[in-house]
Amino acid sequence: MAQLSREVEDFLMYFILMERVPVGTRTVEPGRLCCMSEESYLHSVTGDQTPAQSLSVTVIEENLMIDVDVNVLQPLSQRQAALLLAIHNPTERLSCFLERGLLEQAVQAEVGQRVLVEHEQKLFPALIHHVGNILDSATLLPPVYLGVELEGEGEGRGNMDGSYKGMTFFKCKKNSGLLLPFNKVIFSGAPPPDDAGATYLQTGSVNPGDKVSFFVEDSIKRGIVVFSSNQAATGFVEVLPEEAPSSELLKVPLDSIVKNDIPTPDLHSPVHDGKCASKEEQEKVLYKERGLEVDSLVQIQYQEGELAFGIIRWLGYLPQKEDVMVGVELEEDKGCTDGIWCGQRYFFCPPRRGIFVKLKACQPDTRFLSSRDGSPKSLESPKHIFVSGTEDGRRVPGKVPPLQGAAAVDILEGDMKGIQGHCNSCYMDAALFSLFSCSSVLDSLLFKPSSHPDGKIQQTLREEIVNPLRRNGFVSADSVMTLRCQLMEESQCPSFTTSEKDPEEFLNLIMHRILGADPLLKLQSEGQRVQESYCYQIFIEKQQEMMAPNVQQLLEQSFHHSRLKLAEVPSCFIIQMPRFGKEYKMFSKIVPSLELDVTDLLSDSPRECVVCGNLATHECAECFKDVILSDHGLKQYCLVCSKQVHSHHKRKDHKPVPLKIPDGFRKTPNKIPREKLELFAVLSIETSHYVSFVKYGTEKGSWMFFDSMADRFGSENGYNIPRVTLCPEVATYLAAPLTDLINQNPREMKGVAKRLFCDAYMYMYQSKRMALYK
Template identity: 75%
Template sequence: MEQERDTDDFLMYFILMEKVPVGNRTMEPGKLCYMSEESYLQRVSGDHNPTQSLNVHFLEEGAMVEVDVNVLHPLMRRQAALLLAITNPTERLSCFLERGLLDQAVKAEVGQRVLVEHEHKLYPAFIHYVGNFLDSSALLPPIYFGVELEGEGEGRGKIDGTYRGVTFFKCKQNSGLLLPFNKVIFSGAAPSDSLGSPSVQTRALNPVNQGDKVSFFVDDKLKRGLVIFNKMADGYVEVLPEDSTSSTLMKIPLDSIVKEEITSGRAPGAASMFREQKSPNDGKLKEELLARNLEVDSLVQIQYKEGEMAYGIIRWLGYLPQIEDAMAGVELEEDKGCTDGCWQGRRYFCCGPKRGIFVKLKACQPDTRFLASKDCEPKSLEVEGHNREEGYRIPGKVPPLTGSSAVDILQGDMKGIQGHCNSCYMDAALFSLFSCSSALDSLLFKPASHPDKEIQRTLREEIVNPLRKIGYVSADSVMMLRHQLMQESQCPSFTTSEKDPEEFLNLITQRILRADPLLKLQSRDQGVQECYCYQIFIEKQQEMTVPNVQQLLEQSFHHSHLKLAEVPSCFIIQMPRFGKDYKMFSKIVPSLELDVTDLLLDNPRECIVCGQLAVYECSDCFKDDLLSQQGLKQYCALCCQQAHSHRKRKHHMPLPLRIPDSFLQSQGTGKIPRETLELFAVLCIETSHYVSFVKYGVEKGSWMFFDSMADRYGSENGYNIPRVSLCPEVATYLASPLKDLVNQNPREMKGVAKRLFCDAYMYMYQSKRMALYK
């Protein structure tokens, strides 16, 4: 008996190739539609003339439209489901026209290794899941790929395989993503590795791999060495000579080397086993480590190539097969390496691709840049009772700086937090949150257990307290915190790579210090959601050329159907920009005061017409500026009736507001209280570098600007100079009429004001009243 077919097996899917007018709107190219197989056959068969149009249903709109058959291209069901995961029709059509990527996506399956595009970078990944994660009851559920980021991408994801309470797969914490197929590269091989290519032919003729021992002649003298870089596609390898006392590599042509085989009478692998069983704490290695003042996690520099220095962190110490000398596995600051921590197929440590290198321990020297940052700082930074060897550990509770004391302690060079090794995201975030605000001080003193207690102590006594008391935090104090975060998060790149500020804040508040969520958001569909930062999502509107933060927040809450379940003590808001390159608005005006009264759930609100107690809210009136310029609109019963008697608003559906009984009993129709938050810091980004603006006093001009890498002392052996400068010019532009800001050329703005208005990444607001309850 023939197996019964599913209902949607009888459906035919199409992608729209050209615009189609439908009444007063247009169906854009890239839209997906369908019709039943039976209707299609009836339409194209029969005695009448061949059909010129088809009655199709559009998947996303649900509308049935008669469409010219020539602008429709048929799709297999799986193709349509994959394309449906791409929400932008233009991008969807472009991906369809490429076809090669779509064909690969159709064949992709769980267990496949891929590359994924995330945060404008490519990361290696592993497919754990292929399918839908939204509404499985939909006629055509879109297909996504659930992947686990690996290597440098580890820890840079969003989930651990669970989304909205449903587990689709399991992976490491914050290493999973659910992506449409256009964010995935399914072919792991580069074009040059195709069959018959020079690189493949070279490997076949001369199979030399990383870690192999080789012999070669230099000036008629036979030498031996170890292959470090495999450049066979270019006709050579880079070798570390056995007699070398540094880490300088030699470039040797392939036709000049001979691979050495193990000719010892021992059983295969015996030498390897003997070497690997040696402990990193054996006598010889221990003596060398003590002599060089090095250990795992030490910052080192290596004479990489002639005239070139490389810097990194020791991740592993010990012995490698077939090598007599003690070796170090180093994670480099830049992509100058040849491994991700593996040697001859075995993993010794983890790092990003091309970030790792194995060198002789005797070739490693302490990073002189880092030493200089401690030895060459001005004498004025010496604090009684705190010498440099011990670091600036200041116990107790030190209040945040305000007014003239903030200027006296913080202003100048070698002030703020010293930058080092891609730390600017953390430096700017810490300075913003703690220099002049106590919004998150509860994190510093809440009960914690080991090892969280040690991270909390480092944050409090070696970063926040020194910043507030002496106005300076050295790079080694921040590096200590980064080491601790690296160990707790199990993310090996935390001490070398740049991260996103929100990633750092979520890690330290949620996963480590386990603080209560800063925000409680009430969603129309999902109930209360808790989070620590809020990302603004809106559709760009032509009339909003230079918006302020208040407008953007109201637009975003309206767009996402959100309300605040309670007044937050600290409200951290990310601007509508994507990565470090694309930003939705060329300028954004900081709102010094953020009024959240109308964003609160179950909170008394004013009628926008008469000012009395509002009892209705109308979401449909949001963009109607005839009655009021503000976005959110609520009315008393009488004004609501009058406003919606207009023919343009008769179809609106106002919803009743819930008014707290306590307010009705105590005040009734009295004055409606306003709930406001004050801006205390803005974190900005320009060309991958984060800086900070901080409001340090009540006066309009009380603004200071912080850059952890504002200047540098010396060249490669020097150190970064952090700087805090006053920027009262910011107040001048904040007081300017909007039309002047719209026409203002950013390059002509005085001082650093341009960076505040044009490069804002994250705004930080506080409610001092609510902070008393935290």
């Protein structure tokens, strides 16, 4: 970039590459940053001439000039570009750009701001001391780093005191400083530094048995949390004060509470007559009970020779009970309560599903433990296939990009890979694997600040499911059960932890009610207001001539049948097939459309005349089924062609309607852009069991198949073995002539192809371009 001087830096336009760009015998990776002068940019995209379809840009890190299609460039501000440049891995950089929320927070970062930072695979509180470059100021667009000082447990675990390469950027305690790219920093929800052993609470972070301090009329009181089930919704928690009688509880606002550190943070501090157990007692309990805690999966010797399985919902002391007690929600109706003991509620569960027992009566659920009697090593315990170095063994904080290409195969393929199924969870397992394993289109849901008060569900989804899946290739059943338990409490639906449900029910709940996400679809019907939804159900009348329709045909048929249009291009388009219940299917085979062209489905977008290819001005619904004019359903014409087509006696009664055309296309005969979405995943169902197909790369054969319950180790007390296999045979059938596919006997289809073509339930499409704005 020697040709670009420092004097013109403020007059440069910055971009990020969204796709690979071939340059001679090599390619420039997506995620690389580029720039060009503002003058050249304006000359290319404005003026009397037709706007350029490509731009000549300089790849900042390689000092390389290339010509790039404008559609694969996304503009950046100088500040955004400098922050992104500090992330050296282009794939990781692109993922951070696609998230957008974190980048926007980083742009606003200021000295003196308190944050959390990811360091040594843990999160530590920190204070920002420096926001800027650490290179020679003469360098064009030096990357911007954040200089932070680690606090609390992180103190002394840094690598500097604020000086770097002989230059001092800030001052802090010895070995407590770090220089980090913004993607190693969490800007929201960071607590103040530790003070006298107390950690300030974040919403939803307090649990029964926690020792806390709180303020009452300007004085500090201490006590034990007794009940906190609905804390996120109410903003209050019930506390048993140390100096009050055991039956007298106080309702204290969350923002008035600090949680005191205890020596054994993996076990909620037990309570007995309002006093904490000693450190020695806690360590003894922790040792004896093998680390069991709230949300652990356990088994109980229910009757002689009979085991009962469940989840610990509460842990602590009960009145008149000397031992540490737990409240367990059982998988079956073998209990005697719904979470109430002696008139006091300690947790929620369905009637006859709850039971209170001694903690020492509980054992870890052996269905999720490795066998010690000769079972294959490949079938290790889900409880022990954890990411090393994480805070609690299964949680992976921060951001992990989706898997693509060879990396997806290396990390995901094999037994005990994917998401482990348990107790009718396949609908959730398949949906989560489809959405997040190899796509980032909905990653904004994982980081977007939500107005919903309960951030625990978002954190569980991000750090216990999506991140471990992408980094380690495996998510244990207990992590999914944690999410199901949280959804059960939030939705007040007790069957969320035990019963089979539909994927759309789960997606609607978690996107709409839990994360408060904007609807994925905006649909416009004739004379009606815009309708919003997260999934779209195909509704059509069956036609005998459609033996094996593709998704494009079904979508156009459905939109025509319902008189619908898209109000905007969706970033993620989730489409349910015309099948009802678990048995009835309208079509025996459906062909996946690898690309979904939604240009003609948009309510306010330029479209091509189906006859001559010029700008269309009218649309005719009555011509929809006329295959003579075009092999696809939707028909629109320019004014000349419309008159000619409707001069035929069979079409004289048709009533074409005018199309809305953007002003720029009326004045200039531009090439009509096509809006296309790419298929990234398919959910299928057969005999009440959901599985997933995922497109993990750009090659035609880059398909993988996931089944969360592909195999099983042991019988009733065993556990499910999830499996991810490659299925390149899918590409073979996609490339076959349609007549061959129609005549193909499903039972004779190779591999798992039959389950894709014959049992598809839900197709998932993405627009990476539109995902940038969501």
